[in-house]
Amino acid sequence: MERPIRLRRSLLSVPxxxxxxxxxALGLPADVVMLDLEDSVPVEEKDSARGAVVEALRSGDWHGKVRAYRMNDMGTPFAYRDVIDVVEAVGDRVDVIVVPKVNDPAEIRALDYLLTQIEQRMGLKNRIGLEASIETAQGMARACEIAASSERLEALVFGVADYGASVGMPSRGVSGHGDAEVDYPGHRWHYPLSHMVMAAKAAGLAALDAPYGDFRDEEGLRRSCALSRALGYDGKWAIHPAQLEAINAVFTPEEEDVKRALRIVEAYEEARSRGAGSVAVDGKMVDAASVRLAQVTVASWRLIEQKRKVTPVSE
Known part of the structure; x- marks a missing residue:
């Protein structure tokens, strides 16, 4: 079963x-709305919050958004209930489960087995996807193994604040990007960002960047988006609705990129119909990786156009 291509320019986390x-949140222009059961929910409200996730997934008007929720991490006593209680109640009305603080590929494999059992028992036809958050030095060191751990996995997510804490980086208390103006001669997040996106793309996954901490600093947000976009990221988390417009704008493919991607996809399909083994566009040979990237660009653009047709008037 092929991984679905989902629009992930912007992800808004909501308790x-x-x-x-x-x-x-369901009426905002986020591509993904993620109902959070982890950090933003107090321990004494974990059980009742699961019921709130079920209600929102069952009865909410999602306007074509990706339907997601974040479970508690696999080292807690809440994780198994976050999967069983929610998925058995909503079936395939959830698209993706976000898994925080993934340190070991075995965590993703265990969730894959559990979800497979639930899907078989309930007769679900649509496979529920997983996203793995890379938030620690251990997780970053094993990012390639994690990315290749399951066909159910769709994306890797960079958790900047927890990652910085795990390696002992000094912090000024900003939760997200924007806390990098310290005595360092370059961009101190460059290596983990580059390493994680490489691991994701090598496994055919999407890559999502961490949020920008100061929602009032639009210029800083756009710089942060442009940097991760230049590295190959597909989107970015938002911590405030005011950030969504800028994030969507930066991660929307340029018109020329879409036109070239369309030419590549058309040339590839035409070559396949002739049984040809190579593809040339604009006088240059195109490799398999470029074809895949073009297919993703075209699919994303079509999803953007489709989303514009179902966007509520209030947006």
Whole structure:
């Protein structure tokens, strides 16, 4: 079964236990709305928050958005209930489960087995996807293994704050990018960003960058988006609705990129119909990786166009 291509320019995280925030988020221009059961939910509200996730997935008007929730990490006593209680209640009304603080590929494989059992028991036809958050030195060191651990995995996500803490980087208390203006001669997140996107793309996955901490600093946000976009990232988390417009704009393919991608896809399909083993576009040979990238660009552009048709008037 091929991995679905989902539009992931922007992901907005919302505490699952805050009903008004959840309802507002469903009417915002985020590509992905993620109902959070992890960091933003107090321990004493974990059980009731699962019920809120079920209600939102069952009855919410998602306007074509990717339907996601973040479970608690696999080292907690909440994780198995986050999967069983939610998925058995909503079936395939959830698209993706985000797995935080992944340190070992075995965590993803275990979730794959569990979801497979639930899907078989319930007769679900659509496979539920997984996203793995890389938030520690251990997880970053094993990013390639994690990326290749399951066909159910669709994306890797960079967790900048926890990663910085795990390697002992000094922090000024900003949760996300924007806390990098310290005594360092370059961009101190360059290596983990580059390493993680390489691991993701080598396994055919999407790559999502961490949020920018200061939602009032639009210029800084756009710089952060442009940097991760230049490295090959597909999108970025948002911590505030005010960030969504800028994030979507930076991660929307340029018109010329779309036109070239269309030419590559058309040439590839035409070559396949002739049984040819090579593809040339604009007088240059195109390799398999470029064809795959072009296919993703075209699919993303079509999803953007489709989303524009179903976007609520209030946006």
């Amino acid at each position: 699952a236990n805050r009903e008004k925030m959840v309802q507002k």
